[in-house]
Every structure is written in structure tokens, then in C-alpha cells.
Amino acid sequence: MSSRAQVYFIAFALILMGIGMTLYKSYEMGFPLVKGETQEVWTVEALVTFKADTSQPEAQAKLTLPSKQSGIVILDEQYTTNGYGLTTTEENNIRQAVWSKRDVSGQQRLYYKMQLTYDPQQQSELMPAPNPAPVSDFDKDRTVAAQAIIEMAFQQSSDTESLVNRLIQIIETKDLPEVGYLLNDELKTGSKTKLIKNLLALKGIDSTIVRGVYLEDGHRRLLPSEILSVYIENEWKLFNFSSDRETNIKNFLIWQIGGKSLLDVVGGVDSEVRFSIISNIMSSRRVAVWNELHTESDDSDFTILGLPTEQQSIFKLILLIPLGALVVVFLRVLIGIKTSGTFMPVLIALAFIETTLTTGLPVFLTIVFVGLLIRSYLSNINLLLVARVAAIVVIVVGLMGVISITSHKLGIQQGLTVTFFPMIILAWTIERMSIIWEEEGPKDVLVQGSGSLIVAIACYFVMTSSTLKYLAFNFPELHLATLGFILILGQYNGYRLSELFRFAQVSKSEQDWHMPARLNASESVSDKGGN
């Protein structure tokens, strides 16, 4: 079998395998091929880490677990034990997981993972009975300052809800000098949330601190957020505290209510709990079955869905890279767009995904342009290449700082996304462009630079397409087909679109076969005549 036939054989086998496995998974295992009739399933993972205390060998970690919450159904829960004994307790509606072990040393990692989905029908009351006479724990000196704040907020509001909102606003913007005084003191022991709770108590309004996480796809290693629940007219109402989060309060997964701590570790130091959140799409049917049986399905164990949540959200991005690679191969081999570096466009596209295209593109162009200007000066003073590139890296860091600071001062939030640009991509782009500049001239910088950008933008659109994102993550076997297509494109020996332009003049000379442009015309005409 010739090498070409071999490649085609392998490529078609891969494509058939990829598509076949996808169809099997879809029809036999109930993964829907399109997004319709699906339900969002959130996987939330809590990672408890602590260092074993050297003075005592035994350790115990108590983690409060979320309970049923209105609008949210818990589908499943998993724990890792790592040699720990695990018990779960439930007391006064508070569930806790207790891991304990006799002999521990070094860094410890414990996982708790849960799957949940939205269900508007789900109703449950998990808030405690209100305290009719709440007390604040301000001491005498601070009570005066606190009174001033709450009175001002009271004057500027009409009911309890607007009072709370106004109070949050005052604390956030530090409108009053008293706020700064109280906050500095309070933050040593508590938080802004606790301060508001105490202020409201002065007016006889009961409130409680609620800890939990916002359900946002792809967040990793989050610390728990604190929000406030206020008892207003016989009902507990949640207040979104931090002003920079525009997140819907409905997406808040309540993990723990009241002042008790989320995590208690005995026999360990530097304890911490962090959350990773990811959303998957599953068919409604599958969710329903799962919900009823409340057991983990085994068939997802050997898929990406079986990985820890933190790794899953990284894979969501990684699984898009083959699509970008396919786009690059397609545009280079079939269209003939010149790019600098084979897969640099994919890397640039990945950076654009972080920043979004509309802000990423201008920022990228600015940095590369200024970097090139400075580079051209550096090459005038005859620096060695290594030193030149290193100097560019330093300058790029400076530029990123300048852009971040100016846009922050001007109030343009988008400018801050410059920090999402991986340093290495920017410095490398500038280095490659400068090498092209030196070896082939500014015209080639323009050609290859814009070529790279066009390919990067094409990759960006492919990699952000929600259908393709959905398919790539839920049906990773489709990438076998991607590989097959890339192999076939690698065997393509036909013309590129750009070559049809390049050789247009030559093909015309065949049409009028007299070759009018022939230099030594007289000779050639007689030659032709003798033919």
C-alpha cells in the first residue's frame, strides 16, 4: 500500500470511528447531540486543604454541607476519603461531613463534590426562625458611629428593603467618615457583611450571614462568597453584597447559614476550602432518571465527566484547540494565508477567548505595534538577539501595566483584561514579527501579521461557537474525526486559492498561445512556425 493510500485509510478509519462513537453515545447512552431538551447540571466541588499539625498526629476536618434550597435540587454527592474515616451528620437541619484520621502528616487534600440542577418547583425552608430582638455587638465607642450611619440610611430610605440597599451602598462607597472608622476596626475581626448585620440589629431588624458560591461556569478555586439574608415582612430575603458582581442572586448556592464557620479543622493548620464550578448539559430524561435513582451512573466514569471539576473546566478549553488547529491547517493549505508561526494564531485565539474579541483585538494590536516600534529602535543600537527579545519582554510588561492603569483610571473595565493575555504570546509575537522584519522586510510583517490575525479571528469564531463547544466537550471522540480531516488535508497537493491569483498571468499566456510578451519575439515566432 502506498503511503498516500495508507494515510487515506487511517484518516477514513478515524473519521468513521469518531462519528460512530459519537452516534453510539448519543443514541445508546442518551447524550443529546444538540442542545435542545437538555438541562443544565452544575457540578460543584469543594476542596479542603490543610497542613497536618506537627504536634499531634490525628486530624479531623468538619465541612458544613449545603442543604436543600428553594429552586435547586441536589442530584448526587461524592466524597473522597484518602484513607480518612468519613461520617456525615445532620443536626438542626445542618449537614456536616466529618473526615478523621489517626495519623496524618504533610499537605492534606479532601474533596466533596455534588451535582445539582435548577428546579423551580423545589421548595424548602432552611432559614432559622427569626430572632425578634437581635442585638448588635458594638462596644460603647462604636455604637455612636454606628448610630450615625444607620440613622442616615434610615432617613434616605422608605422601607426595610431600601434601607438595606442604601446601607450596602454607604458601606461600599464609604460616603461617611464613620464608615471608614468602623470598617477598619470591624474588618480585623469580621467582614462588611457582619458590619451590616450589626447595624441592622440596632434598628431591631434581624439578619443572618449566608455563605455559598455563585453558580458560574468554569470558575476555579473560588473562596466562598458571603451575602446577607434579612428578615423582612415575615420573609427572608437575600441581598447581593459585593457591588462588582452583577450575578443574579438566584444563582447563589447556599452552603451555610449563620455565623458558624464553614470548615473546622482540628490537628491541622492553614486550612482552607475552595470551590470549583462547572456546568454540563444533559438530556432532561437522563437528569430525571438520575434524580429518581439518586445513584451515580457508571458509564460516565471513563469520560472527562469523571475527572475532578477543576480539571474538567481546563479540559473545556483544551478540547477546543484541535478545532483551532483544523482551522489553521484549512486556511494555510487550502486558502494559502501566510501566518507567522504555525500555531501562533491558535494561541492568540485562546487569549481572545479570555478577553473577548472586541477588547482583546485593539489591546493586542496596540501592544504589538508599540513593541515593534521600540524593537526597531533597539535593532538600531545593535543589540544581540537574545538581549533584544528580553528587552521587549520587559517593555511589554510595562505596556500592560500602563494600559491596565490608564483604563482603570478612565473607568474602562475592559482595559483590565489585558492581564489575561499570556505574556509569552505577546513577547513571542513581537519577537517573531521582528525577526520577519529583519529577514524579509516590513512588507512581510504586514502580510504575515495580518494573516496570523485573520486566522486567529477565524479560530476565535470557531472556538466560541456554542454548538462546537458543546460537541467538543460532550463528545470528545469527535476529535478522532478532526484528526482524520487534518491527515487528509495534509495530503492535499492541489492549488491554494492564493496561487490561483499568483499564477493568473501564466494561465492567461496559455489561452493566447502566441506568447506576445516573449522577450526575443522574432526568434520565438519563427520557432513556433517550424513546429
Add this chain to the structure above:
Amino acid sequence: MLANPFTLRRMGILGMNQRNVDFIARYNDRRFYPLVDDKLKTKKAALKAGISVPHLIGVVSHQFEIKSALAKFQKLDKFVIKPAQGSGGKGILVIVGREGDHFLKPSGDKISLMDIQRHISNTLSGLYSLGGRNDVAMVEDLVNFDPRFNDYSYQGVPDIRVIIFKGFPVMAMMRCSTKDSDGKANLHQGAVGVGLDISTGKSLFAVQNDTLVERHPDTQKPFNELHIPHWDVILKLSAACYEMTHLGYLGADIVLDNELGPLILEVNARPGLAIQIANQIGLAHRLHAIEALEHSELSVDERVEWSINQWSQK
């Protein structure tokens, strides 16, 4: 304006993908690339194979050797310093004469021995090499160009590119630098390519930036009178590069010295496709004709003779 791909296929125009897949990947073994990517290695191999190259005066490979090398330069009038792994003509210093202690460049600028020292030092630390690799500086005799070629080139040096496939000369052109190309004989930077009849060395067409021209844009010299002397020697010299480099598909770059005749400057493992525009003919049919040969293990002379007979315009 868009060409019809079927017309191009019928004419045998070779595309970039076909060149890469069917010829370079198939006939050029990667392990032979270092020989052509390093001009010093090429030169040594050429001398061993008895192929004429510009005379090598010396090599400076370490910074500490520069001092003793400079002492030798004091006695020289004409010479060229080039980086062994330079690309695109970067870092080539040409000295055409002396004026007291100073050295003269072709443009008439005077430089001192100190300037030469700095140039060599930069070369060794990789200022002119691909990717900034450490390099060595080669010092060669200056090629005395045939004065007949003076007007065909602006500042730079016209060279002759011959495509060799499995040792057979396939197509040739002369590359003439222009003001646009900044004195460099690189077609995609604006140099003029003059297609040469592979059997006679006479000009066929001239092309600049993929369009046909009749005269040199800077000197106004018409290209139709161009007839390359020593054509037979040129073909044999370039065909012999096959045995020297073991590359099945290569481009040999040749200059004509007034006294020494044709000399190989360098060998390229990935020669470009613009030569087809300069010749107004596709490479593919010629390459396939050679692929179809049953006895391709011929001597250099036999291969050259075969090519001349095969593609004679008469």
C-alpha cells in the same frame, strides 16, 4: 483575476502544496538539510566533490581568533565576509578596494579595521543568523563579476538559479536585484526573475512581482539580449550538486566569475515557485517526465545532455 485550477493543472504549474508533499517531502531527506543550511559545510562538501566555489580565504569561529584574522586582512584588497548560517543576504560585508588604512565598500563608503572587527564579532554572536544562533564568519575571495552583467542588476549581484531534480537540470532563471528589492536577489522582495532556456541559456521572459517586464526597471537594460555564457558548465555544475547534497529536489545558486567561470554560491533545499512565472511554463510536467525515467542513474554529463535534448526549444 483568478486562474482556472484546471488550466494550471494542464499547464503543469506546480503549487506550494504539491511541491511540499510530492517533491520536497518525498525526495529531500531531512538529515541532509544541515549541509545546505550551513554555507561552510556546503563549501567543504563542494571542494571535496570537485565543484567550483568562490575561494575560501579563512574562517573565524571564535572571538579570540578575530585579532589574528585582522592582521591578515591588512594584506588583502578585495574580500567578502559572510555568516555561514545567514539568510536573505544579511550580514554580508563586501570590500572592493583599499584607500590607505581604510577599506572600500561597493557604495564607495570607507570603513576602518575596527568596523570590520565589530562586524565579525556581531556575526559570531549570531546577529545575522536565523534565530540568533552562534555562527562562524567565512572570508572569501570577491567574485569578479562578468562586466556584461553590470546593467542587469541594481547594486547587488545577479545570480543564476537552476532547479535540479534527481540530478537533472529542470528549469533556470537569472535573478537581478532592483531598487525595490534593496539590492537583494530575492524575487518576492521585488527582484526581477529572467527565465532562461534550459537548453541554451537565452532569456525567455522577465518577471517582477509576478508580472511580466521587458526592461530592468532601474537601468532600463532590455532583457531580450541576455545570453548566459558557459551555459554547459553551469548546467553540469548545478547537476553535480545532486551527488554532493543527496537532495532530490534542489535549487543551485550560481555566480559567474570573470576569470574562474561559474561558481556555486549556495544550494537551497526549498526553492521557490516563481521560476515558473519567469519561464511561463509549469515545473510539474518536466518533473514527472524525470520521475518516469527508467534509468535515472546516469552520469552528470549524460543527465545534462538528456535535459538539453528533452527541452530544447528547437
